[in-house]
Structure formats: structure tokens, C-alpha cells
Amino acid sequence: MAAVKDNSQIITIKDIARKFKCSPSTVSRALNDNPVINEETRKTIQEYAERMGYQRNIISLSLLNKSSKTLGVILPNINHFHESAMLEGLQSTFQPLGYLLNICVTNESYELEKQYIERLLANRVDGIFLSISQETYDGGHYEHIEKVVRRDIPLVYIDRKYDAALANGVIVDDYDGAFMATQHLIEIGCRRIAHLRGPKGLTVSEYRFNGYRDCLLKHNLPVDETLVCTTNFEVESAIEPTKYLLDLPERPDAIFGVNDHVCIGAMSVIRERNLHIPQEIALVGFDDSPIAQYLSPPLSSVQRQSRQIGLEASELLLGQLNNKVLDSKVLASKLVIRESSKR
Amino acid sequence: MAAVKDNSQIITIKDIARKFKCSPSTVSRALNDNPVINEETRKTIQEYAERMGYQRNIISLSLLNKSSKTLGVILPNINHFHESAMLEGLQSTFQPLGYLLNICVTNESYELEKQYIERLLANRVDGIFLSISQETYDGGHYEHIEKVVRRDIPLVYIDRKYDAALANGVIVDDYDGAFMATQHLIEIGCRRIAHLRGPKGLTVSEYRFNGYRDCLLKHNLPVDETLVCTTNFEVESAIEPTKYLLDLPERPDAIFGVNDHVCIGAMSVIRERNLHIPQEIALVGFDDSPIAQYLSPPLSSVQRQSRQIGLEASELLLGQLNNKVLDSKVLASKLVIRESSKR
Numbered sequence: 138m139a140a141v142k143d144n145s146q147i148i149t150i151k152d153i154a155r156k157f158k159c160s161p162s163t164v165s166r167a168l169n170d171n172p173v174i175n176e177e178t179r180k181t182i183q184e185y186a187e188r189m190g191y192q193r194n195i196i197s198l199s200l201l202n203k204s205s206k207t208l209g210v211i212l213p214n215i216n217h218f219h220e221s222a223m224l225e226g227l228q229s230t231f232q233p234l235g236y237l238l239n240i241c242v243t244n245e246s247y248e249l250e251k252q253y254i255e256r257l258l259a260n261r262v263d264g265i266f267l268s269i270s271q272e273t274y275d276g277g278h279y280e281h282i283e284k285v286v287r288r289d290i291p292l293v294y295i296d297r298k299y300d301a302a303l304a305n306g307v308i309v310d311d312y313d314g315a316f317m318a319t320q321h322l323i324e325i326g327c328r329r330i331a332h333l334r335g336p337k338g339l340t341v342s343e344y345r346f347n348g349y350r351d352c353l354l355k356h357n358l359p360v361d362e363t364l365v366c367t368t369n370f371e372v373e374s375a376i377e378p379t380k381y382l383l384d385l386p387e388r389p390d391a392i393f394g395v396n397d398h399v400c401i402g403a404m405s406v407i408r409e410r411n412l413h414i415p416q417e418i419a420l421v422g423f424d425d426s427p428i429a430q431y432l433s434p435p436l437s438s439v440q441r442q443s444r445q446i447g448l449e450a451s452e453l454l455l456g457q458l459n460n461k462v463l464d465s466k467v468l469a470s471k472l473v474i475r476e477s478s479k480r
Numbered sequence: 481m482a483a484v485k486d487n488s489q490i491i492t493i494k495d496i497a498r499k500f501k502c503s504p505s506t507v508s509r510a511l512n513d514n515p516v517i518n519e520e521t522r523k524t525i526q527e528y529a530e531r532m533g534y535q536r537n538i539i540s541l542s543l544l545n546k547s548s549k550t551l552g553v554i555l556p557n558i559n560h561f562h563e564s565a566m567l568e569g570l571q572s573t574f575q576p577l578g579y580l581l582n583i584c585v586t587n588e589s590y591e592l593e594k595q596y597i598e599r600l601l602a603n604r605v606d607g608i609f610l611s612i613s614q615e616t617y618d619g620g621h622y623e624h625i626e627k628v629v630r631r632d633i634p635l636v637y638i639d640r641k642y643d644a645a646l647a648n649g650v651i652v653d654d655y656d657g658a659f660m661a662t663q664h665l666i667e668i669g670c671r672r673i674a675h676l677r678g679p680k681g682l683t684v685s686e687y688r689f690n691g692y693r694d695c696l697l698k699h700n701l702p703v704d705e706t707l708v709c710t711t712n713f714e715v716e717s718a719i720e721p722t723k724y725l726l727d728l729p730e731r732p733d734a735i736f737g738v739n740d741h742v743c744i745g746a747m748s749v750i751r752e753r754n755l756h757i758p759q760e761i762a763l764v765g766f767d768d769s770p771i772a773q774y775l776s777p778p779l780s781s782v783q784r785q786s787r788q789i790g791l792e793a794s795e796l797l798l799g800q801l802n803n804k805v806l807d808s809k810v811l812a813s814k815l816v817i818r819e820s821s822k823r
Binding site for chain 2: 205207214215216218221224228232237238239240241242244249252253256259260371372373376398401402404405408427428430431432433435
């Protein structure tokens, strides 16, 4: 990053061109050791550049390489706060550097993901942020990702990482977040904790379900399948499952929702039944979206550091643009406790 | 659309190539009247194509032109339900046709909008959906848009239209929606109707404010500036303004919010004060986002037909790809009345 941030103090191709009264493109070519420029000139320019501490930075690099100054961002969807906040993190890094982001939405389709990668490569993007689709994960596809790596295009996984690796990335610890949420509900005395889970097969749903399940097991509580209902992340999809849960002979005393939206759905049903949150039924969501704290009652939720994912992923890609491979990061989830689970 | 849907029954370039035992690219060139192909062959192929009812459709056109099968979508932001739903409308039309969407987010910046258009043109997109940025609107910039038109790249305004025109588009009647919302509040007996407006200068805020103001004037109610507070569309930004409104010596008896999110903020303050919605203070929002009906109480809201905007805009662009210029459309807003304003 230093090379980028201190850009103003670094000698540029233009400075060198001014010194030798030639065009910046001549300097570019000389620095690239392009034989179009005669050897003596090349050497002279290269030595001067070296002496003056000329450093290729991403901006001059992109001038040299005639790069597109465009980055691809491939996401499975852009429906919720989490995705907008990640994008905001990416944009806040790359916009000031003159990069444009091309956002591609796969709707969890491997076929589309593959097509988008082809197009981005054809459009000569300088790097790709990839949040892999569920189908890619399920099918164990990786040829399209290998292609990116083979072409030496910087690639960073964002939000969802591929176990098959091939590149580094930044993800959030969903398992741990779900574990914490469940542990908190146990600590306030809940014993029949229901889970409004995400669609089966989606890794994010599975990680959160696993965190919930393992926490119950750790505390010697039974994992009761009748208390686990599937939603599709949307408010509406929580309505029928919550009605079902509240109609059980032995009602749950808490609900852990796979995201805040399903908790909003659950809240509306709980209100209809005139049950009290948190005394009769406690609630914890996931995402800590901006509305969570303004719900009635304010909703406890697991924070995913969405914007931070974007910022950290940007650092990884900037590193790669400067030929530095930085380590993958797993950002910690954080539980924000509010009235919906304060007893 | 017909040419696209009936594609299977239409004679293709490949059929013609088979007939004349030449390559499809020769046929392409002949149909394009490219002098690389000798005149007699050109005429023969053109006459045969005409006789067989060969019709350029978007798919064969893109083969002829070696188009990128990529469309650009330029939006000021993608933070809320409205934008995702519009994108969903675009994707559901163009994905089955093999088009990829490049989504570009301007954050209301003219400079970025201009840059994105340059990149999209350089990447040879087949068409552009443009929701112009506020800065473009304010500055009266149009050279970058003229460039698209001059290059004969299909252009369709989506959601926000430019008065300077140059192309057609699909928008929603914000003014009318705000007028309806205000009229409804007057009809249920409200007389001191506050407005949590959007940022000054933004056309969407102004249209909604104007609808609110003109409705009050029509009903001979005073337009009281002390009842109009500015927000930035986010939940948090409604908190302080709502506290201020509820602290006024003469409290408003209704709030019309520029979107559902500011109403969620307002609701949380109203609850804190133990005031009753709708009896003591009625509420109407805008967007009819999926959570509106699950709030406490369920929120009345103006529906924007977001997905429909995407579908209608797709039709306009498909028309242009087939050299048909269809008329602009203004979709009607619809008021959905729920408990927050039922008296």
C-alpha cells in the first residue's frame, strides 16, 4: 500500500520523460526493456530510474501495461445490507485509485459464474473478487478459477472461500457467530432453542446450523429436529415456520434466526400471538443490519463486519497488484446484545 | 420480441452458409454488404436471404457484429430493495438470452458516470441502462450521453430519466405517489402532516416533496416548513428529526416518510414516547419493501413496481436492438394501506 499512498512523493514516468525530453510511452517501453527503444537509451533511462528510486506502483504499472483499470466483482446476489456494505468497502478503496468495479451477479449459478469470468478476462480486468456460487461449491468446479490463476490475474475470494483454494481471501466466521448466539441464549436460561435456518446445501446456512447444533451438544442439550425450520432468508419465509413453532405442544423459548430478516418475520407472528419478547421467547438474528436496533424490541444480532470484509479484501488485491501475496483472513463475528434477548 | 422468441423457426446465417457451402462469416459479411466479398456473391446471398424471410434478430445481429453480449447497467446506488428488484427485472429478461449485465455504481458522481460510460463503450457493450446520477442532473451534463447515442449504442433510462432526453426510458411517478400518500392521510383526518424528506437537490426527494406540498395546497392546508425534516434515506437519519417533531408544542398527527426505512426509524422513536400508531400519529412510507407489512404496526407504503421497471426497460432495450424505438413509460405508483394509517 505504501507505494500507492505515497504516490505524490514518488518519481513518475512523466518526471523521467521530462528529464530526457521524450514521451512517457518511450519511458514505459525503456523500463519494460522493449527493443523498440535503442539499447543505449533503454539503459540510460533504466539507470536513472533506479537511481531516483523509481518504483513501479499500481498506477504506473497500469499505465505500462495499458491495463483496463477495471476490477471484476462476482457475487451470488446483492439483495441485502451485507453485500452492499462489502461493495462499499471495495469501492472506498479502489475508487480513489481510479479503478472501476464491474459487479456481476450469479444468482448461485456456476454457469453464469464461468461466463462472467470469461467476459472479465476478455475485458482485461486487472483483478477479480470472487464470492463463489453455491453450484460451484457443490459441483467442485474449479477449472474456471484455475484459468484466472494461470493468466496471472490477481484473484481474491470475498465472503465465501473455496476449500479448493487456488487463491486467498477474506471471510467471516459464520460458525463461530452462530455458536456465540446460541451460547448467549443458553446463558440467559433458554432450553428449547429453535433455529430458522437458511436453505439446505448453502454453505452459509450449513455453517450457521453447525454452530447452533455444536453449541447445543456442548451444553448437553438435545438437538431437536422439530425445532429447526428452513427459510430462504426473506421475511415472508419465516411466517409459516414461526406459526408452526408457536403451535408446538411444547413451545420453544428462543429462536435463533439465520439473518435479521427472518427474525422480523418471526417477530410479527410472535406479536400476533401476544407473546412477550424476550420473556416468553427470546430472539437473536444475524447480520446486524442497520434496522436491527430500531425494531420492536431492538434485535440482538451477530455482526459480520461486512464493510471490513471489503476493506481487507481490497488490501489483499492491492498486495497482489504489487506482487505481494498476503495471507487469507477470517474476520471474527461479534454478538451485539439488545432487548430481544435481555432477561 | 417476436423475432427473438420465434428464433427456432427463422432461417439463420448458418442455414444460408450451408446452402451456399461457405462459412457463416462470409454470409455475415455479404449481408453487411462488405466489399471484401465479391459483388455477385453478395447480391446472390442477399437475395436468397430476403426470399427466405431472413430477419436480423438480436442473436444473429450479435453474431454479425461480434458483439460482446454484455449490457451495462449504471445505477447511483444498489443499497435498497428497489434497486435489487429492478436488477432482478433486467436479469430475468436478459439472462435467458445469454446476455451478461455489468453493474456500475456511481454514488451520484457525474465523473464516475462518465468514466463508466467510457469503459462500457470500450468494452463494446451492446446496450446501456442508465439511471443518471444527481450530479449529472444538477450540472446539466449530457456530452457523455450524446456519445452513446452517436455511436448508436442502444440506451434506455431506468428509474430516473433525464429531462434533456436523447433516449427513452421507464420511470415511476414519484410525484403522484407522494400526492396519493398525503391525500390518504388527509382523508383519514390528519391535519398536521409532517414529512421526513430525502436529501435536498435529489430529484427523487424533490418530486416526493412536491407531491406532498401540492396535495396540502390543493386541500387548503398550510405548508408548514417546521414539519419538514431532511433525512438521508437511512433508518438512523430519521431518529433526531422524529424526536424534534414529537417535541414540537403542537405535535404532528401524521408522518409521510420518503421511504420505508425512515419510517422504521420514526416508529422506534414513537414507540419510545408511548404514542399510538395510527391513533395519535399515522405513518405512510414509500417503496413497499418486503418488510413493510411485517413491521409493528404494518406500514402503509407507496409501491414503486421496482421489478416492473426492470422488465419494461428490458423491452425498450430489446426493441432498440431490433431497431424499434418504443415510447418511454411512466409506471403508476400504488398506495398500499395497512394498519399504520387505518383509522
